[in-house]
Amino acid sequence: MLSKLNRMLKCISSYSVSPYSDPESETVFTPLVQPLVHQRDRRKQILLFGENGVGKTNWMDALANDIDKEYPYMFNESVHRFTVEPESILIPATDSCVFNQFTLVESIYYRKLSDSCSEFIMTHGYKFIPESSKDLIELGQCFPDVIINEIPKNDLVSDEIVEDSDLCIIMADYSEISTIRSVRYWIDKYNLPPSKTVICVNKCDVQIDSYPEDFRKRKCKYLQYYASLQYPIEMTSVKTRQNLHFLYKYI
Ligand SMILES: Nc1nc2c(ncn2[C@@H]2O[C@H](COP(=O)(O)OP(=O)(O)O)[C@@H](O)[C@H]2O)c(=O)[nH]1
Ligand SMILES: [Mg+2]
Secondary structure: OHHHHHHHHHHHHHHOOOOOEOOOOOOEOOOOOHHHHHHOOOOEEEEEEEOOOOOHHHHHHHHHHHHHOOOOOOOOOOOOOOOOOOEEEEEOOEEHHHOOOOOHHHHHHOOOOOHHHHHHHHHOHHHOOOOOHHHOOOOOOEEOOEEEEEOOOOOOOOHHHHHHOOEEEEEEEOOOHHHHHOHHHHHHHHOOOHHHEEEEEEOOOOOOOOOOHHHHHHHHHHHHHHHHOOOOEEEOEOOOOEOOOHHHHOO
């Protein structure tokens, strides 16, 4: 596993060129924005876990394209290809001016989330979702390159890789309670500490009409349980681009 990840990372480093040296000349560039340079010293490593089909690959692609801007990401619900090998993606250094600065309440107001999810958050959510101005990323903040590594279910990640990572994300699907329940599986399997793990509940755009109140309560119980263990929880939708940039609150 370690060698596979290393291979992928080598491959990534071969196509990204350091912005601080010019191989054609002796010129040494003086960086203009000091904080950005400082933070670029080391690429942040993120491990991304979660059941098949919760939206991991789509989120990585959407985030990369959102920041890159050259190739706008087009969401396509029918595209789901199983990830069988760990896959890595480089998210270029950026600053928060390009981020969506909506608060959760504003996202609900602008209908970025489905009615059922909005109602879920309004009735139960404030018990487990942090919602205050400090949770928003300040405008103008600079962030380094980030490498996100999607870990397929059958792969085993060593303690060393988990320790070396800067952040672990466990993704679940709002409309599939089994994926919320199995967050616990990932926590236990890889011993993921709350200090550097975020639970991301994706597909918050999905309208759930057919489920009874009981379903909401059970879902809420799981999320409250994780929150009581101090795991932060983020609600996202790749489809409506809701909260795509949440990872920058944690790195
Ligand atoms: N409605 C909706 N569908 C999504 C969202 N994110 C991903 N999907 C769909 O979920 C399926 C699985 O996505 P994928 O990224 O391949 O999942 P992975 O197995 O976790 O990598 C695809 O058909 C996506 O189009 C979302 O936010 N909302
Ligand atoms: Mg995948």
